[in-house]
Amino acid sequence: MPPALERTDPAPGVAPDDGRLADVLAAASRGDADAWRExxxxxxxxxxxxxHSKCRRPDLAEExxxxxxxxxxxxxxxxxxxxxxxxxxxxxxxxxxRARDEMRRMARQATPTDPATVAAALxxxxxxxxxxxxxxxxxxxxxxxxxxxxxDREVIELRHHxxxxxxxxxxxxxxxxxxxxxxxxxxxxxLRSMIEDVARAExxx
Amino acid sequence: xxxxxxxxxxxxxxxxxxLAESDGAAAPASLESNVYRASRAALRSDGAPRPRIGWGLGxxxxxxxxxxxxxIGVISTLNRAGPQPAPAAxxxxxxxxxxxxxxxxxxxxFGTRLGVVSTDADRLSQPEAEEWDDMEDSL
Numbered sequence: 001m002p003p004a005l006e007r008t009d010p011a012p013g014v015a016p017d018d019g020r021l022a023d024v025l026a027a028a029s030r031g032d033a034d035a036w037r038e039x040x041x042x043x044x045x046x047x048x049x050x051x052h053s054k055c056r057r058p059d060l061a062e063e064x065x066x067x068x069x070x071x072x073x074x075x076x077x078x079x080x081x082x083x084x085x086x087x088x089x090x091x092x093x094x095x096x097x098r099a100r101d102e103m104r105r106m107a108r109q110a111t112p113t114d115p116a117t118v119a120a121a122l123x124x125x126x127x128x129x130x131x132x133x134x135x136x137x138x139x140x141x142x143x144x145x146x147x148x149x150x151x152d153r154e155v156i157e158l159r160h161h162x163x164x165x166x167x168x169x170x171x172x173x174x175x176x177x178x179x180x181x182x183x184x185x186x187x188x189x190x191l192r193s194m195i196e197d198v199a200r201a202e203x204x205x
Numbered sequence: 206x207x208x209x210x211x212x213x214x215x216x217x218x219x220x221x222x223x224l225a226e227s228d229g230a231a232a233p234a235s236l237e238s239n240v241y242r243a244s245r246a247a248l249r250s251d252g253a254p255r256p257r258i259g260w261g262l263g264x265x266x267x268x269x270x271x272x273x274x275x276x277i278g279v280i281s282t283l284n285r286a287g288p289q290p291a292p293a294a295x296x297x298x299x300x301x302x303x304x305x306x307x308x309x310x311x312x313x314x315f316g317t318r319l320g321v322v323s324t325d326a327d328r329l330s331q332p333e334a335e336e337w338d339d340m341e342d343s344l
Contacts (some may be wrong), residue, residue, distance in 0.1 A: 023285070028248065029248075030236050031248050031249045032265045033245060033248070036244070036245065036248055037241050037278065040237055040240050040241045043235050044232075044236055044237050044240045044241075045229045045236060045237070046229065048228075048229060048231075048232045048236055049228040049229035049231075049232075050228075051228075052229075052231050053224075053226040053228045053233070055226075058231045058232065058233070061231070061232070061234070062232065062236060062239065063227065065232075065236070065240055066239065066240050066243040066244065067242065069240050069244035070243060070244045070247045071240075071247075072244070072245045073245070073247035073248045073317075074247040076248070077247065077249040084283070116317075121210075123257075129329055137220065138220070138223060138224050138227050141220050141221070141224050142224060146312050156221060159221075160221040160222055160224065161224040161225040161228055161229075163225075188214045188218070189214075191217050191221075192214065192216075192217045195220070
């Protein structure tokens, strides 16, 4: 059993040491239950967060997360994956594809959202009193996220929910780094603009 | 968590990180245990890589067996069909056809090795072959 990996959550994005990860993956692929448990502990919540961001249903997100890890375990044990420092990209590619399939199956499509809708969501969140002060802006941000194009949203979700580096995202999506950075920048600008519109509207009231 | 160079987006980046945390927190506390239990069975425990024996090899073996059975049938039929001008030639031709088919099926050299064995066997059964004559002459 290789030395324990350090968990990266709740601050994902800090990749575990590649050598250790390779050791743990090798052990897991040989059927080492403890090693597999470490992999699950390290990544399950990040995969869940990514899927939940898309479907917003905890039960479905957990189901998809489980199926992702079943797929990964199966591939690992059959020698279907060779660790070359790209495990996270591979894992989240599986997760993205599975989540996308599930969304297609549910025929759930993002509807365009304008600032007024975002503001309404913020109002509802504030009025019903069930949300805390911190959660209300998150609802608005979530609404704003749904107005992004699917490719823009994917970059944001892989970056923040998956905690991947830009290089890992570029690997995963098969896109040049420059294109990816431009897309991320554009998505952030759109989100910021929408949130600022909401704040401005609140100030005017 | 993201060391984005562009500080103008610091606030939105931080908000997105909080959103990601919130999405992760929507999971039940038992998420990791549930995922582990669900996926554990997909891992093997013997440690050895699984041999990849698929239908390809099985089908090739079945085809080889069928070819051999067919050839034996042809030979038997030829042998029972009364006097033949050159039964040995027919048998050799049938064996050769089988040979070519086997050679195609086993592209890893098995056909070639089988060919060597068969040729040697033919030579042993034909002591009057030229090689023997030559050897005898040289003695």
